[in-house]
Ligand code: SAM
């Protein structure tokens with residue numbers, strides 16, 4: 513089992529399959545994707561070497577992310593292979609969902625066990641202006657299909673200062689009949705979004721207080737849940753979750769590690785640097801990679817320094833997968 517010097521155990525790998533993205537989310541890639549890292553990227557076979565090494569070290573859950581993971585051509589094959597890797601119990605994906613109706617059946621057949629789709633607004637015009645893509649109905653259609661297939665589905669929505677009340681109302685109305693978990697994520701500062709962050713950051717506390725005052729009950733946490741706090745309500749088929757990276761105890765429950773599409777290990781989302789693993793990965797020996805990763809764990813810090821505005825090397829979350 514992978515542990516660090518602060519007594520935390522790591523069951524969960526977030527593997528970025530590409531840093532490219534086709535959306536222009538206002539807080540992430542407002543100008544769209546532009547290549548800044550010209551280093552080689554992991555092949556599908558490299559990704560499996562990584563997953564096998566982590567599985568050997570006790571990882572049970574793998575999330576495929578990006579950039580936009582759908583842009584990685586061999587994604588269905590990777591899902592299939594990760595799903596049958598001994599020790600891996602869950603393979604999840606985080607996507608902007610732009611092709612969801614076309615791909616969800618293939619992903620389901622390949623063994624995907626959990627879907628996360630990012631939707632920051634249920635108003636089609638607002639969604640289009642926030643992402644640069646007028647495709648909310650397609651994404652919602654894909655979610656309906658995922659639910660029809662019995663796929664556990666979560667929706668990520670980044671909290672914004674502006675119009676947050678209207679958005680909350682719309683989302684809650686949707687949850688009456690839609691059995692997804694909607695997770696509000698506090699906006700995080702990155703190297704490139706400082707001004708946006710300053711004008712938009714909103715703490716999740718108000719939303720939590722509102723939920724508790726209106727009959728929402730906390731749901732007990734599972735081992736691989738990570739830092740989200742979830743709530744349910746008898747009148748709603750859906751649930752609400754909150755991810756509050758600026759809460760003081762946020763990092764105490766950290767259970768995840770990240771590998772970028774360039775094969776760098778990030779011990780924290782806001783680490784000062786990614787640790788180059790590509791050469792070891794390319795060697796194809798997952799045992800050797802596993803012992804290398806184990807040795808690197810002593811470098812994991814107790815907490816991020818976001819409160820001090822220190823975002824490490826993270827220019828935007830697309831480069832790592834959030
Ligand atoms: N492209 C995929 C998507 O959007 O779902 C996967 C990658 S994206 C970086 C993963 C998640 O990070 C999304 O839910 C997105 O909303 C969130 N995210 C990106 N930048 C963020 C920021 N600065 N603060 C909080 N969440 C952010």
Ligand code: SF4
Pocket residue numbers: 533534535536537540541578579580608630829830
């Ligand atoms: Fe792309 Fe996801 Fe970033 Fe939006 S949040 S720009 S979809 S990587």
